[in-house]
Structure formats: C-alpha cells, structure tokens
Amino acid sequence: MHLSSLHLQGFRTAADTKITFQPGVTVLVGENNAGKSNVMDALRHVTQPLDPRERSPYPSRDDLHRDGCAEGQHGEKCRTSMDLTVRYSSDNSADLHIYSSAFVQEQRPSQLSKTAQFDTPRTIQYCLSITPPATALGTARRTWVAGTGNTSDPDPEPAARERVRHVYLQPLRDARRELGASGSARIQHILERLLRDETERDEFLSNVSATFVELAAEKPLKAASGAVQERLAGLTEGAHPQTASLGFADASIQSIARNLRFLMAQTGLAPRDLAESGLGYANLMFMATVLTQLEKAAEADLTLLLVEEPEAHLHPQLQTILLDYLAEETRRSQLRETDSEGWLGRIQVIVTTHSPHVATAVDPQNLVVLQRRAVPVTAPEQLQVEAAAGAPSAGRLSTSAQAAQTSDVEPQRAQREPAFMTTAVSVGRLSLKVTDRNKIRNYLNATRNVMLFGQRVLLVEGIAEAIVLPAFARALFANDPARLQRFHGTALVPIDGVDFSPYLEVLATPDPDTGQCIARRVAVITDGDAGRETREAQAVSRIEKIRQFITVNGPVEVFPNTYTLEAELLRAGGVNRTLLLEAWKLQRPQAWVTDWEAVGDGQADEQARALSALLDTKKILKGDLAQDFLAGAEQPFTRDSFVVPEYLADALRWVTEEVSDDHA
Known part of the structure; x- marks a missing residue:
C-alpha cells in the first residue's frame, strides 16, 4: 500500500495541481516558492501524525488560493474552500479490504471485446474539503468524503482513513537547541x-x-x-x-x-556535548531521534515520512547516504508481515530538496518537479465573452479564466493583481522508455547535474562546449545584465555524446495530467560534421530527428554548426586563429608547424574543413584545448577577447530570452 497521488485545489499556490508519488521514496524538487512545503503541509492535513503529541497544521484564511483578486475583494465565483484529494494504491487488493467504503474502481479497456471492464479495486480515495474561518477567531470547517461519496454517509468509516499516519521532519533544524538543554x-x-x-x-x-x-x-x-x-x-x-x-x-x-542529554563523538572517542560536534552530524543526530518514531509504524497501515530539506548542513556524501538509508527503511517495511492486529506497517518517504545530490540519489521516475507559474490574466471583456458563450461553472476552480461567468463583471475584478500557482511534472507519468530512463539516471548519478532544477537548459555534446559557453555568455551579455542573470539560471548539460533524445524526452515532454514540461526552453547545440564521411550523414539524421521532436513538443530549438566547435572557432575569424594556434602548440609542441601548414591561410571555410580533418587524425584533447583557448584570451572577457561563433551566439540569445508563462 502506498500514496499514489495528491490533487490540490484552491490550497495556497495550488489552484489545481496533481502530483503522482512512487512507492518507496519520492523527491520533490523545484525553485524557491514553487510550492514544495505546501505539498508537505497538505499531506499533514489529510493524515494523522504518528505521534499524537505532534500537532497538524491549522487551516487559516491565508491558505485559500487567491487568483489575482485584491485582498478582501473576491468575486462571487471565486473558490471558498480547499479540496485535498488523496489516493492510495496497492498491488495486493487484500491490503485494502478494510477501506471498502473508499474504493475507486478504475475502468480499463477489455482485450477481448470493446466493452469496458473493471479491475479488482486496488485504489482508494479520500477527499478533505476545508472551509477556512471567516474571521481570525473563527473555526475552520472540515468535511471528508470517502471514495466517490455515492452513499448516504459520505464518510462512513472515519477510523479506516486514520490507519494512514505521518511523521514530519521540519526544515532548517536547530539540532543543538532541539537536543540540548x-x-x-x-x-x-x-x-x-x-x-x-x-x-x-x-x-x-x-x-x-x-x-x-x-x-x-x-x-x-x-x-x-x-x-x-x-x-x-x-x-x-x-x-x-x-x-x-x-x-x-x-x-x-x-x-x-x-x-x-544527548552526547556524540566520532566512533572511538568519548561522547561529548553536541556543542563540540559539527552542525551536520548534530543534524543527523536530530533526524535519528525523529526516525525512532518509525518504530510505531508497525501500528499503522501506511506511515508517510515527510522530510523537508534533509541536505541542511550535510556535505554531499552524507546527503546520498541519508537518502539510501531512508530508501532502505521503506524496503524493510515492505517485508514486514501483517501483525495480529492487522496492521500492514508500510513506510513511504517523501522528500523536498534543493540539492542535486539528494535528487540524483533516486531513480528519475521518483522525481516530481514543482514550478511556480503566473496565473494567466483574463481581461474583463474576455470574461464577458466567455460568460455569453456559456462558459462552464467555476464554482470548484479558481483560475482567472474561469472566475467569472456572467456579463456583469465585478468592478473589483477589473484590476487584477499578479498571482502565481504551483504546477507539477511527475517524471513517473512521462512514460519514458526504460533505456532512456536508465541513461538519465546514470548521467545524473555521474554528474549530479542540475538540469531538472532550472527551467532553461542548454544541451551540448561535450566538455569543450561546456567550458567556453559561460565565457562567451559573459562577453556577449556584458551590457545586458538581465540576460546574463538568465544565463546563470540556465542548466548547462554536456551529455558526452550525441544521443539527445533521452534528455529531450524528460525535459520537454508534457506531463499527461498537467500539460506542463520540466523545462520552458531547451537549446540543443550540435555539430554538423561536414566533410567527415559517415559522421555528416549521422549528423543530418540527428538534427532532423530533433526537429521532428520540436514539431510535436514545442519548447526546444536546435542550433547546429557546419563542422565542429574548434573548426567553427577558427572559422569565426579575428583573434580566434591566434588563440587556437597557441592552444594547439601546447598539445603538439613538435608537430604544430606541420599541422598549421595543412590548415593554411585560405578562405575561412577551407581552414575550418582542414582543421576538422586534423581533429580526426591527430590526438587532441578537446577539453584541454578549450581551456587553453580561454586562458590565452584577454580577461575579463569582453567582445574583444574572442569572436563568438554565430550559431553559439544565437543559442545563447534564444535560451536567455524573457519568456512569459503564456508563451513558454
């Protein structure tokens, strides 16, 4: 049994957000204010704490999602309650027999006929509707519905849903204070x-x-x-x-x-006061005290371990070790046999993080990327058109396009304030091929790359491009600080190859439930390999495949060159020839004269083609060549330091354009 999904409607930044969870460990990643803590608080609302001394969060008026209305000026069609819907699933339907009032039968097509069939119920659902108090001194009203609610009593067995519990490990822990005096x-x-x-x-x-x-x-x-x-x-x-x-x-x-008092020291030394320990290990001691609560997980069917920002004060290796430990807790719980009281004793871990070391410690399909997007603003005249056309009721939704349905648009809604909402991309919903998923997992394990954290991504073939692009961006955008900052917020991904497909699939495939992609812009920089026999044909095929992907998915552009990076640097002219020559000398101090006689001093295309041929026959370390190229350039980098090849300049300009949420 495990938590399989959470649907948030009208809760804080979540106007209408669906999140899918995997058995074992699910990691929520995303930028600040994307809504990660809101998801954790929602789960604390819909489950009871394992420790009865822990208090669940109390709903307030501020928890109700605002869709751009001014403070205190909601229209009559705006949402007045928050709906939190959770689903739990199990491969073994017998695990769910006690929750019969909450069964949700999922329809599937018959393989033998065109008639519909229903699986044995393996999913249960509970919906908590919270109406916040009208005043600061009021009391919130909570209403539960089990399953589809098609009974005279919408929540006939409340004791059943209380068999799912949680343990909450808050962020920014002060371990020394919590475990000290x-x-x-x-x-x-x-x-x-x-x-x-x-x-x-x-x-x-x-x-x-x-x-x-x-x-x-x-x-x-x-x-x-x-x-x-x-x-x-x-x-x-x-x-x-x-x-x-x-x-x-x-x-x-x-x-x-x-x-x-808790004491601690490295094994072999006498334990001492926590004040003498580093913050990281003191933090792990605090986590250990909280995790002792999992001993009581045997007295619940499912315990959700909710861990916020476990990376605080931990060096990277400890972050990975911690995630492995938590994953092992879930695995052990799956082996636990149902006890005499009927408890399943399962444990599921949900983690929020800003750390690539935590995020890459799990399989990519166990990642959920949360994003902060602007609520699309609908002009009053458009609201009137929608109302006249019979727009569907928005009594249960709070997006601005659905907020008004009559031709009488409230005056207070004519001037709308900026508002944001949480959207989610659950990688497990993207239906990635196993080979693609394995490639992404192996890449992230090896590099700890941040490509799933940023909404702008630059995909390049190798380390040479990754080395020169930051310098080129600093020179290109020296007088455009906004673009330079957007470049700093761009994930640079050297894939060490030419198989871009797995990366495009995970970054630019829309989530089937939310319609959102992880990345808002993905620039692919690849070589045309002209004149390099079979490589040129492969490059043409590769570029065409990327363009076909773009026609289906959208937020991707490909920026191919004619030859290869080093040849294009030479082809760009100016000071680049001198910089490349000096860098080449460092790798071929005896043969560089012969090499550059072959390059010659003819037309730019002729030089580029000759250098491309040399790269195929001479032992050149491209990463070192790129380093030495930049080392010889005038610093700090400006437009006079080198000439940026146009295809790279185009890619940098495109990926750093300011993009509205409506045109991602």
Whole structure:
C-alpha cells in the first residue's frame, strides 16, 4: 500500500495541481516558492501524525488560493474552500479490504471485446474539503468524503482513513537547541515509546529509584545534608524540630529525561556535548531521534515520512547516504508481515530538496518537479465573452479564466493583481522508455547535474562546449545584465555524446495530467560534421530527428554548426586563429608547424574543413584545448577577447530570452 497521488485545489499556490508519488521514496524538487512545503503541509492535513503529541497544521484564511483578486475583494465565483484529494494504491487488493467504503474502481479497456471492464479495486480515495474561518477567531470547517461519496454517509468509516499516519521532519533544524538543554521532551518521548509495556516500565523506574538511593548514600551527599541538618535543628528545636535529608525526587520518565542529554563523538572517542560536534552530524543526530518514531509504524497501515530539506548542513556524501538509508527503511517495511492486529506497517518517504545530490540519489521516475507559474490574466471583456458563450461553472476552480461567468463583471475584478500557482511534472507519468530512463539516471548519478532544477537548459555534446559557453555568455551579455542573470539560471548539460533524445524526452515532454514540461526552453547545440564521411550523414539524421521532436513538443530549438566547435572557432575569424594556434602548440609542441601548414591561410571555410580533418587524425584533447583557448584570451572577457561563433551566439540569445508563462 502506498500514496499514489495528491490533487490540490484552491490550497495556497495550488489552484489545481496533481502530483503522482512512487512507492518507496519520492523527491520533490523545484525553485524557491514553487510550492514544495505546501505539498508537505497538505499531506499533514489529510493524515494523522504518528505521534499524537505532534500537532497538524491549522487551516487559516491565508491558505485559500487567491487568483489575482485584491485582498478582501473576491468575486462571487471565486473558490471558498480547499479540496485535498488523496489516493492510495496497492498491488495486493487484500491490503485494502478494510477501506471498502473508499474504493475507486478504475475502468480499463477489455482485450477481448470493446466493452469496458473493471479491475479488482486496488485504489482508494479520500477527499478533505476545508472551509477556512471567516474571521481570525473563527473555526475552520472540515468535511471528508470517502471514495466517490455515492452513499448516504459520505464518510462512513472515519477510523479506516486514520490507519494512514505521518511523521514530519521540519526544515532548517536547530539540532543543538532541539537536543540540548531544551531537548528533554524529545528524550522523554523516546523513552515512553520504548517503555509502552507496563511491566518493563515499572521495572525500569524501580531500578532507577534503587540507584538514586545508592547515590544519596554517597559521603559528599550525606555530609551536605548533615551540614544543613545542624543548622536546621538550631532553628526549629524550640518549636517543632525538623530533620533534613538530601535525596532524589521520585523516579519518573519525565524527571529522568529532564536530566539526560544527548552526547556524540566520532566512533572511538568519548561522547561529548553536541556543542563540540559539527552542525551536520548534530543534524543527523536530530533526524535519528525523529526516525525512532518509525518504530510505531508497525501500528499503522501506511506511515508517510515527510522530510523537508534533509541536505541542511550535510556535505554531499552524507546527503546520498541519508537518502539510501531512508530508501532502505521503506524496503524493510515492505517485508514486514501483517501483525495480529492487522496492521500492514508500510513506510513511504517523501522528500523536498534543493540539492542535486539528494535528487540524483533516486531513480528519475521518483522525481516530481514543482514550478511556480503566473496565473494567466483574463481581461474583463474576455470574461464577458466567455460568460455569453456559456462558459462552464467555476464554482470548484479558481483560475482567472474561469472566475467569472456572467456579463456583469465585478468592478473589483477589473484590476487584477499578479498571482502565481504551483504546477507539477511527475517524471513517473512521462512514460519514458526504460533505456532512456536508465541513461538519465546514470548521467545524473555521474554528474549530479542540475538540469531538472532550472527551467532553461542548454544541451551540448561535450566538455569543450561546456567550458567556453559561460565565457562567451559573459562577453556577449556584458551590457545586458538581465540576460546574463538568465544565463546563470540556465542548466548547462554536456551529455558526452550525441544521443539527445533521452534528455529531450524528460525535459520537454508534457506531463499527461498537467500539460506542463520540466523545462520552458531547451537549446540543443550540435555539430554538423561536414566533410567527415559517415559522421555528416549521422549528423543530418540527428538534427532532423530533433526537429521532428520540436514539431510535436514545442519548447526546444536546435542550433547546429557546419563542422565542429574548434573548426567553427577558427572559422569565426579575428583573434580566434591566434588563440587556437597557441592552444594547439601546447598539445603538439613538435608537430604544430606541420599541422598549421595543412590548415593554411585560405578562405575561412577551407581552414575550418582542414582543421576538422586534423581533429580526426591527430590526438587532441578537446577539453584541454578549450581551456587553453580561454586562458590565452584577454580577461575579463569582453567582445574583444574572442569572436563568438554565430550559431553559439544565437543559442545563447534564444535560451536567455524573457519568456512569459503564456508563451513558454
């Protein structure tokens, strides 16, 4: 059993957002303000905390999605409630028998006839509708619907949905504070979870009490009580004489925890105060205390472990180790047998992150990319046209195009404020071929590339292009800081080959549920390989294949050259010939004269073709050549430092254009 999907409607930045989750670990990535924490809070609304002491978030008026209306000026058709719909699935329908009131039968086409058939129910659904309070002092109203709600009681078995729980690990943890002097409550909770058996608890407290008695008999403690007794006797003997003694309070879990502290040190050293440990390892200690709650996961059918930004204070290797550990927790839970009480005891992990090391620690299909997009603004006159045409009711949706349906457009809606909404691309929904998915996974594992984080991507063949492009962008956009910043926000992806298809499929294929792509612009820079025998024919085929992809999917452009990068640098002319010659000398100090005699000083095309032929026959390290080319250029880089080949300039200009959400 696992959480398979979440549908958010009208919740904070999520006007209408669908997210798919994978069994095991799902990682949510995206830029700041994309809505990752909103997803986690929504899951906390629809599930009960595993630890009853933890409080779920309380809904407020600010949680209601605003679609551009001014504060306090919603129209009558604007959404007034938030709907959070969750679906859980299982390969074994027997796991879901207790949730019969929430079954959702999914239709599938028959393989034997044209009539519809229904699978054995393997999916359940719950919808929580939250109406926030009208005032700050009011109370939110919650309404649950199980399944499709086609019964007289829309939520006939509320105890069933409470068999799904969550453990929440918040972001930006102050581990030293949480586990230091103020950490006794956390220690107390751990002890109480471990001492649920009454006999074990009584035995533990009895042993601690006996130890307290022994400690009280120690000579310094007895001497201290004797000193007090001597003076107390003189003060009380004339009335009611009193006797003083120094001892410990009655042993209780609370009193014991109050005096305990977590200590830590590298194995082999004596544990010390957490203040002497680095922030990263202290953070892992804090996580470990929270993860002890998973011992109680055996008392639930499914426990969602919600982890926000686990990379805080952790170096890259620890980030990968942490994700592997969490994945192992989910695998172990799948092997757990149903206990005598009927609990399945499954664990599923959902993580938010800004770290490529965390994101690349899972299979790409386990990634969900959240994005922040502007709400399309519909002019008042367009709203009137839609209303006259009988636009569908928007009582359950809050996009601006659906917000008004009558010709009487409210005056307060004529001037709309900018608004944003969360959209999602679940990679698991893209139906990538196994070979493509494996290629992307292997590439991300090897490079930790950030291509899934940025909405602009430059795909290039190799390391040489990746080395020169940042320098070319700095020179090209020296007087255009906005474009330069957009270049800095562009993911540069050297694929070390020419098979661009897997990268285009994952970056530019629309999510079938949301219609969104991970990238808003993908520029492909590739070689034409003219005059290089079979390579030229392969290049023509490759470029045509990319162009066919563009006609179907859209946010992609291909920028081919005629020869190859180094030949195009020479062909561009100007100072480039001198820079290339000096770089070439470093790799072929004895033979460079003969090489450049072959290049000659004829027409630019002739020189480029000759250099391209040399690259096929001489042992040249292209990455080193690119480094040496830039090392010889005048710095800081300007337009006078080198000549940027036009095809590269075109690619840089296109990928850094300012693009509205309506024309991504």
